[in-house]
Structures are given as structure tokens and as C-alpha cells.
Amino acid sequence: MDTELIQLKEVTKKFGKNVILDSVNLSIPENKITGIIGASGEGKTTILKLLIGFYKPTSGEVLYLRKNVFKAMKDIEKCFGFATEDGSFYNKLTVRENLFYFARLYGVKTAKIQDAVEDIINLVELPDAINTLAEDLSIGMKKRLDLACSLIHDPKILIMDEPTEDLDPLLRQQMIELIKKIKKQGTTIILTTHLLNEMDHICDKIAILFNKQIVEDGPPAKIKKKYGQTTLDGVFKKIFSQRVKERYQEKRRKGKERQEPEEKGPFPSVKELKEVLGRR
Amino acid sequence: MYNLLNIIGKNFKILIRSKLSALIILLAPLLIVFLVGMAFNSSELYGINVGTYSPSENELTNSILTSFEEKSFSIQKLDSEELCINSVKEGKTQICIIFPEGLSIEGSTEPVTFHADKSRVNLAYSLINDINSQISSKSSELSVTMTQALINVVDEAKTNLIPKTESISSAISNTETIASKSDTISSSIPSVSALISSLEEAKNITAELSCANQTLVDDLEEQINSVLTDLTNLEGSTAAITQIATEIKSKSTSTKTTLSNLQTGLNTLSELLNDVKVTEAEKVVSPIKIEVQSITSDSSNLNYLFPTLLALIILLASIILSSTMVLRERKTKAFFRNFMTPTSDFVFLLGTYITCLLILLIQLAILMLAAIFWLKMPILSVLASTSLILFISATVFIFLGMAIGYAFKSEETALLAAIGIAALLMFFSNTILPIETITEKFKYIALFNPLVVSNSILKKMILFKASLGSVLPELYILLIALVVFFILTFVAREFTKRRA
Known part of the structure; x- marks a missing residue:
């Protein structure tokens, strides 16, 4: 049985009156790749930031090794690496300077920094760009630099927010290979994406985020089988149409109970679809 | 300590790689000294246009006007009283002098009238004083005869x-x-x-x-x-x-x-x-002779201005530099990763403060060196105590700027707030109007204005060679301000990383 490294229990997150996540339950197994998939703006990044204690849940709790993340901040700061969607490094520093800077901030021992930098540079395949200013790197290289910055302190858990976003198919493939390589080193990886088919190949577990909730989670093969689909794309489309239909019917039923005499067709109008989908 | 140096080093690398920033840091103080040195290294008024109207010109009015011209005032003779007053309103002249009809050595029952634009308070009074003394001098000359x-x-x-x-x-x-x-x-x-x-x-x-x-x-x-x-x-x-x-x-x-x-x-x-x-x-004309002796040894405007100039540079440079640096750091993509690291918030805060302080010290060092060697300002004897005050003042304003940087979300509003607060501090100081012109209640508040306090200490030290012991009460006010602004900065930073 998998060890549950991180758990989200009935986590709701609101920004003001805007509900982003509603009673989310999720567990992240150790030494596996967990993918959180969902459409843009569904709250994937919010989940990731809740995991590291950057956001505080409005209700519910996030546990790391069965300990509330806010009580385990010291461990989280040391054990987590976070590769952001936009890249979290200084553009005016070179690749080497960024890595040295973050290595020191992460508390990597001075004697080990040089080796750690070299190892990570080789891992992300940026040795030729080591003295290049980050702002002069290509998008793919920036993604790899950000990944390198996240891995410089050799974290147990690596969080990757949209790692393949903005990359061309070739670079995307290279990034997937890199993720696999990192996994082989025994790192637990949590990643988000809206490019669903990528997850098929690399994720051990996926969680489908739809309309503020995790509607499905488990191994990709199991989920595909459950929905009778061959791809995760197909699964997602099915879930989407099912949920929209359910909510539409529920809405109509509520409307009928109130008054609603007029007759309507089986499919929702664009306006109704927007109402059903809420904020999107 | 290691992390602190790491953060300061990073800040400087980023700053230097932005060539314009580096240039401003190094050249701005030199430019300020050069411009101020050239502009204020005298005690005279320049480029003053004096409008005059005299219904009947005579030897006396002409001799008065000649004495103005000797003071490098530009005289514009106007055809009527109204034109003369309008010339001040329109800003063509700074003062209008109306001579009465029949002004002569035998005397006139009508006075010589000045019309000055008092909205330019400092200039108006200075000009009235200057011209009045010119006419008084002429009047005395006649009395003597x-x-x-x-x-x-x-x-x-x-x-x-x-x-x-x-x-x-x-x-x-x-x-x-x-x-x-x-x-x-x-x-x-x-x-x-x-x-x-x-x-x-x-x-x-x-x-x-x-x-x-x-x-x-x-x-x-x-x-x-x-x-x-x-x-x-x-x-x-x-x-x-x-x-x-x-x-x-x-x-x-x-x-x-x-x-x-x-x-x-x-x-x-x-x-x-x-x-x-x-x-x-x-002796009959002026039985009591008045002589205004300066309590300072130097007479150029720059000498009087230098302590205020220092205080203003510290205020503006500190407050704008620190607020911008904090905002830039907050807005950088790396801010999130900094948050993720086990390095404490205090180290980041200290790193930003020391970076700002070092930049400011570089600027002040350039300024002081230029003042000593180029402008020949006699500040060597009080250099140590002045440096201490400069350091404390800079710290106060850096923390104020950092608090602003943490309190606002956008760089524009933070900059606006920084300039606004700096302007407020300047308004409630001697910089624009004498503090004595402020109403009693506000004057009391203004006395605790860090700009007023640091300006006052610097003035006492640079102009009157006061010792550190003699400015202790003011120094305590500055230290209290320092603690208050540090707490404010820390609280503001805590709010920015609040987990909503």
C-alpha cells in the first residue's frame, strides 16, 4: 500500500466571496507522480500552493506526514521544491548565480554547493548556458532553470505547476523525460497540467479537478476503464458533459419546482451553460 | 550572516546589471552636488526683474533705480501703476515699485509703494527686504546730507x-x-x-x-x-x-x-x-548702528543649504530607493521561491535594508567628498559625528520607505505614496516654509518630523560644530522614529506574506 505523504481533507478555499475549491479531498502517495488535471482557472495552482502552506485553507486541513502543514513549515521548506508556471528566478542573474543563490537560501552546505550545481545543471541539461543571464534563455531553458532551482536542495517532493506549458512538442517530450528522470531519483512529484494526454504516460495517479472539486482520482488506467475511454482527454470530456448535464437538469428541476411552465429542448443554451459553469 | 551576504550580493548584481540604475546611483549625487554647488554658491539674488512706475522722474528716482541696477536687478520702467502691478501678476517682474508724485530730497508725504507676489513667500520677503534696504540706504544718504x-x-x-x-x-x-x-x-x-x-x-x-x-x-x-x-x-x-x-x-x-x-x-x-x-x-541719522553678524563663518547660500541638502537627499533617496527595491523584490517571480526557502523573513528584510543603506552610503560618500574637496566645505572636523547622524537618518527613512513598499501592491502607488510622504515631511519642515509659520498644533507635530530633526542635528553639527552630546534629545527622537519605522516595516512585511 502506498504511503500517504500529503492529504487534503475537506479543503475549501475562498478568495473573498469567490469559491475556488470546495471540499476537496486528495491524497498524494510517496515516490509517485501525481497529476492534477483540470481546465484553466479550475484551481490547480491553488491546490499546489495550499500544499506548501502558501495559502491557508478557508476550511479543512492540509496534512504533511499526518501533520498540519502550518505546524510542519520547517520540514516543508526543506523537503519541497516548487517549479512554477512562469519560472521563479532572477532574470538579471546568470544560471549559475541563480542556482548558487537559491542553494544558499535553501541551506545547502557551502562545500556541497558547487557539486550540487554541477549535478543539477547536468540533470536539466543546461551546462552550455551556465553563464547566461536567465533573461536571455529560451522558454524551454527557463523551464529547466526553474526546475533546477527547485531541485538544487535535493527535495523529497517536487511540485511542478504546468511544466509543459508553452513548450513545443519536442521540448515537451524532453521535459517529460526529465520528469521521469527525476522520479527515478526517488522524488515524489506532484504536477498540474491541462494537457491531459501527457499525464497518461508519466503519472502514477491523477486527480481530475472539475467545478471546484476533485471529481475523480486514481491510476490513469483505472479511470479510463471506468469511463470506457482510451485517453484521458476522452475521460475528461465525458466527465465534463456528464456534469454539465447533471447540473443543467438539476437547475431545470429547481426551476420547474418554482414555476417554469415553458418547454425546453434536451440541450442547454449558451447562457444556461454559462450559468451552470459558474464563473467561467 | 552567510545568507545575508548572499542576498545583498544578489541585490547589487541585479542593480549593477541594470546599467541605468547603476549610473543613477553613482552619478546622481555628483550631479546634485554639481548643480547645487553651481546654483547656490552665492548670497545674492539673480535674474530679478523690478517693475517701476514713477509719475515724474527726477534725479532721486533715477539714482534709486541706478542703485538697483548695481545689484544686478533688471529694471523695467512701466507707464502706469496698473501696468506695473499687472507685470507682477503675470510673472514678468518679481516686484513693482511705485514712486509717489514729487518724490524729492525735500521729502514727500506719499510713501514709496511695493507690490510683491507674496505667493512666492521666500522670494517676496527677501526681495522686499533687499529693495527696502536699497531705498533706506538712499534715504539715509539724503538725511545725512x-x-x-x-x-x-x-x-x-x-x-x-x-x-x-x-x-x-x-x-x-x-x-x-x-x-x-x-x-x-x-x-x-x-x-x-x-x-x-x-x-x-x-x-x-x-x-x-x-x-x-x-x-x-x-x-x-x-x-x-x-x-x-x-x-x-x-x-x-x-x-x-x-x-x-x-x-x-x-x-x-x-x-x-x-x-x-x-x-x-x-x-x-x-x-x-x-x-x-x-x-x-x-550719527544723527542713525544714532544706533545695526550690524547683522552671521553666527556662521561662511556666507554663501550653499553653506547654509548644505545640511538641508544632505537631509533632503537622505529622505528622498532612502524613501524612494527602499520602497522601489521592496516592491521590485515583491514583484519579481523569484519572490515566491524566496518564500519557499527556509531562510527567515528577518534576513530578507535585513538584506534589503543593508543594500539600500550601502547604496545610500556610496551616494553620501561621493557627496561628502565632493563637498570637502570641491566645494571646500569645512566639515572634516565634524565628519565622524555627522556620518553617525547620516547613518541613523538614512536608516529611519529606509525603514519608512520599506514599510511603504510592503504596504502597497503596485510599484506606481508605492512610488506615489513614497513621494507623497516625502512631500508631506518636506511641507512640515523648514524646507519650503519656515516651521515658525506653521500653526501651533502642527508645529508641535512637525518638531517630531524625522526630516526636521535630522536637518536640525546636521545644521548644528555642520554649521555650528555642535558636539554629539549637545544634540542628544534630538538624537533620541530620531532613534525612536527608527524603532517605530522598523516595527512598521516588519508588520507590513508580515501582512504581505499573510496566508489569505
């Missing part, structure tokens, strides 16, 4: 009075002699009546002698009668002479009294004139 003429007359009177007094003395003496002589005349006149009576007796005797030689007797009697007649006549004359002598004596006594009174009067006048010690007209 006229008073000197008066003094000369008094002097002449004094000189002429002494021989006149002596003449009167001589006249009194002569009068006394006349009186005495008239007495002598009176006393010298023989008693004719006694002689007559003797002759009457002699006549009676001759009557008794008729028996003897009648002819002789008759002759004798005739002679006696003749003598008697003469004597009677003489008696009448002597009586008249005596009366005249008496009258002369009486008159001479009266004249003596008059002359004595005149002499007393002249003596008193002479004494009074002798008591007039002033012989110089200038």
Missing part, C-alpha cells in the same frame, strides 16, 4: 557766539563805568547853594559896610549880585546835570541788567551748544 548742513550751522553759531558773549561782557563793563562816572559827576558838582548862601551872607555884610567906601561896596555888591545870579544859574545847571547823571546811571543800570540777562542767555545757549557732542550727520 541734510543733517550735516544743520550741524554745520550749529557749529558756526557755536563759533560765532563766543566773541559775541565777550562783547556783551565788555558792554556790561562799559555800562558799569558809565554809571560810576555819572556818580562821580553828581558827587563832583560843588554845592552851589552853600556858596549862594555864603554870598548872601557876604552881601548882608557888605550892606553893613555902606558907610565906608560906598562905591567899592556897591561894586562889590554888584559883583556879588552878578555872582549870585551866575550861581543861581549854575545851581539850576548843576541840578539839571545831576538829574541827567542820575538818569544816565539809571539807564546804564537797566542796560547792564539787560546785558547781563543777554549774557546769561547766550552763556546758556553756548553751554547747550557745547553740550551737543554730535558732529557727524551719520
Whole structure:
């Protein structure tokens, strides 16, 4: 049985009156790749930031090794690496300077920094760009630099927010290979994406985020089988149409109970679809 | 410590790689010193346009205007009072002077009127003062001339009075002699009546002698009668002479009294004139001489301005630099990763503070070196204590700027707030208007304004060479401000990373 490294229990997150996540339950197994998939703006990044204690849940709790993340901040700061969607490094520093800077901030021992930098540079395949200013790197290289910055302190858990976003198919493939390589080193990886088919190949577990909730989670093969689909794309489309239909019917039923005499067709109008989908 | 150096090093690398920032950091203070040094290294007013209107020009008005031109004021003669006033309103001239009709050396009942734009408070008063002193000087010059003429007359009177007094003395003496002589005349006149009576007796005797030689007797009697007649006549004359002598004596006594009174009067006048010690007209015109001695040894505007300049540079550079640096750090994509690291918030805060402080110290060092070696400012003797105050002041304003940087979300609003707060501090200080012009309540608050306090300490140290001990109360205010702003910064930072 998998060890549950991180758990989200009935986590709701609101920004003001805007509900982003509603009673989310999720567990992240150790030494596996967990993918959180969902459409843009569904709250994937919010989940990731809740995991590291950057956001505080409005209700519910996030546990790391069965300990509330806010009580385990010291461990989280040391054990987590976070590769952001936009890249979290200084553009005016070179690749080497960024890595040295973050290595020191992460508390990597001075004697080990040089080796750690070299190892990570080789891992992300940026040795030729080591003295290049980050702002002069290509998008793919920036993604790899950000990944390198996240891995410089050799974290147990690596969080990757949209790692393949903005990359061309070739670079995307290279990034997937890199993720696999990192996994082989025994790192637990949590990643988000809206490019669903990528997850098929690399994720051990996926969680489908739809309309503020995790509607499905488990191994990709199991989920595909459950929905009778061959791809995760197909699964997602099915879930989407099912949920929209359910909510539409529920809405109509509520409307009928109130008054609603007029007759309507089986499919929702664009306006109704927007109402059903809420904020999107 | 290692992380602190790491953060400071990173801040400097980023700053230097932005070439414009590096250039501003190094060249801005030099540029400020150069411009201020060139602009304020004098105590005169320049480029002042003076509008004038005089209904009738004469030698006096022209000489006043010439004295203005000697002060490098540009004179614009206007055709009417209204045009003159409008020229100030329109900003063509800084002051308008209206000379009254018939202004002359003999004086005028109408005053010379100034019309100044008091909205430019400092300039207006400075200009009024300057021009007023020019006219006063001209007026004094005229007074001196006229008073000197008066003094000369008094002097002449004094000189002429002494021989006149002596003449009167001589006249009194002569009068006394006349009186005495008239007495002598009176006393010298023989008693004719006694002689007559003797002759009457002699006549009676001759009557008794008729028996003897009648002819002789008759002759004798005739002679006696003749003598008697003469004597009677003489008696009448002597009586008249005596009366005249008496009258002369009486008159001479009266004249003596008059002359004595005149002499007393002249003596008193002479004494009074002798008591007039002033012989110089200038002393009459301005009996009390005023001399404004500067309590500082130097006279150029820059010397007075330098402490304020330092305080202002610290305020503006610190507050804008630190707020921008904090905002830039917050807005950088790396801010999130910084948050993720186990390095404490305090180290990041300290890193930003030390970076700002080092940049400011570089700027101040350039400024001080330029002031010492180029502008020859006498600050070497107070360099150590001044540096300490500069360090504390810089720290106060850096923390204030950092608090602003953490309190606002966008760089624009933070910059606006930083400039706004800096402007507020400047308004409630001596920079724009004297602090004495502020109402009592606000003045009390303004006294605790860190800009006012640091400016005051720097002024005392640089201009009056005050020791650190003598500015301790103000130093405590500055230290309290430092603690308050540090707490404010820390609280503001806590709010920015609040987990909503």
C-alpha cells in the first residue's frame, strides 16, 4: 500500500466571496507522480500552493506526514521544491548565480554547493548556458532553470505547476523525460497540467479537478476503464458533459419546482451553460 | 550572516546589471552636488526683474533705480501703476515699485509703494527686504546730507557766539563805568547853594559896610549880585546835570541788567551748544548702528543649504530607493521561491535594508567628498559625528520607505505614496516654509518630523560644530522614529506574506 505523504481533507478555499475549491479531498502517495488535471482557472495552482502552506485553507486541513502543514513549515521548506508556471528566478542573474543563490537560501552546505550545481545543471541539461543571464534563455531553458532551482536542495517532493506549458512538442517530450528522470531519483512529484494526454504516460495517479472539486482520482488506467475511454482527454470530456448535464437538469428541476411552465429542448443554451459553469 | 551576504550580493548584481540604475546611483549625487554647488554658491539674488512706475522722474528716482541696477536687478520702467502691478501678476517682474508724485530730497508725504507676489513667500520677503534696504540706504544718504548742513550751522553759531558773549561782557563793563562816572559827576558838582548862601551872607555884610567906601561896596555888591545870579544859574545847571547823571546811571543800570540777562542767555545757549557732542550727520541719522553678524563663518547660500541638502537627499533617496527595491523584490517571480526557502523573513528584510543603506552610503560618500574637496566645505572636523547622524537618518527613512513598499501592491502607488510622504515631511519642515509659520498644533507635530530633526542635528553639527552630546534629545527622537519605522516595516512585511 502506498504511503500517504500529503492529504487534503475537506479543503475549501475562498478568495473573498469567490469559491475556488470546495471540499476537496486528495491524497498524494510517496515516490509517485501525481497529476492534477483540470481546465484553466479550475484551481490547480491553488491546490499546489495550499500544499506548501502558501495559502491557508478557508476550511479543512492540509496534512504533511499526518501533520498540519502550518505546524510542519520547517520540514516543508526543506523537503519541497516548487517549479512554477512562469519560472521563479532572477532574470538579471546568470544560471549559475541563480542556482548558487537559491542553494544558499535553501541551506545547502557551502562545500556541497558547487557539486550540487554541477549535478543539477547536468540533470536539466543546461551546462552550455551556465553563464547566461536567465533573461536571455529560451522558454524551454527557463523551464529547466526553474526546475533546477527547485531541485538544487535535493527535495523529497517536487511540485511542478504546468511544466509543459508553452513548450513545443519536442521540448515537451524532453521535459517529460526529465520528469521521469527525476522520479527515478526517488522524488515524489506532484504536477498540474491541462494537457491531459501527457499525464497518461508519466503519472502514477491523477486527480481530475472539475467545478471546484476533485471529481475523480486514481491510476490513469483505472479511470479510463471506468469511463470506457482510451485517453484521458476522452475521460475528461465525458466527465465534463456528464456534469454539465447533471447540473443543467438539476437547475431545470429547481426551476420547474418554482414555476417554469415553458418547454425546453434536451440541450442547454449558451447562457444556461454559462450559468451552470459558474464563473467561467 | 552567510545568507545575508548572499542576498545583498544578489541585490547589487541585479542593480549593477541594470546599467541605468547603476549610473543613477553613482552619478546622481555628483550631479546634485554639481548643480547645487553651481546654483547656490552665492548670497545674492539673480535674474530679478523690478517693475517701476514713477509719475515724474527726477534725479532721486533715477539714482534709486541706478542703485538697483548695481545689484544686478533688471529694471523695467512701466507707464502706469496698473501696468506695473499687472507685470507682477503675470510673472514678468518679481516686484513693482511705485514712486509717489514729487518724490524729492525735500521729502514727500506719499510713501514709496511695493507690490510683491507674496505667493512666492521666500522670494517676496527677501526681495522686499533687499529693495527696502536699497531705498533706506538712499534715504539715509539724503538725511545725512541734510543733517550735516544743520550741524554745520550749529557749529558756526557755536563759533560765532563766543566773541559775541565777550562783547556783551565788555558792554556790561562799559555800562558799569558809565554809571560810576555819572556818580562821580553828581558827587563832583560843588554845592552851589552853600556858596549862594555864603554870598548872601557876604552881601548882608557888605550892606553893613555902606558907610565906608560906598562905591567899592556897591561894586562889590554888584559883583556879588552878578555872582549870585551866575550861581543861581549854575545851581539850576548843576541840578539839571545831576538829574541827567542820575538818569544816565539809571539807564546804564537797566542796560547792564539787560546785558547781563543777554549774557546769561547766550552763556546758556553756548553751554547747550557745547553740550551737543554730535558732529557727524551719520550719527544723527542713525544714532544706533545695526550690524547683522552671521553666527556662521561662511556666507554663501550653499553653506547654509548644505545640511538641508544632505537631509533632503537622505529622505528622498532612502524613501524612494527602499520602497522601489521592496516592491521590485515583491514583484519579481523569484519572490515566491524566496518564500519557499527556509531562510527567515528577518534576513530578507535585513538584506534589503543593508543594500539600500550601502547604496545610500556610496551616494553620501561621493557627496561628502565632493563637498570637502570641491566645494571646500569645512566639515572634516565634524565628519565622524555627522556620518553617525547620516547613518541613523538614512536608516529611519529606509525603514519608512520599506514599510511603504510592503504596504502597497503596485510599484506606481508605492512610488506615489513614497513621494507623497516625502512631500508631506518636506511641507512640515523648514524646507519650503519656515516651521515658525506653521500653526501651533502642527508645529508641535512637525518638531517630531524625522526630516526636521535630522536637518536640525546636521545644521548644528555642520554649521555650528555642535558636539554629539549637545544634540542628544534630538538624537533620541530620531532613534525612536527608527524603532517605530522598523516595527512598521516588519508588520507590513508580515501582512504581505499573510496566508489569505
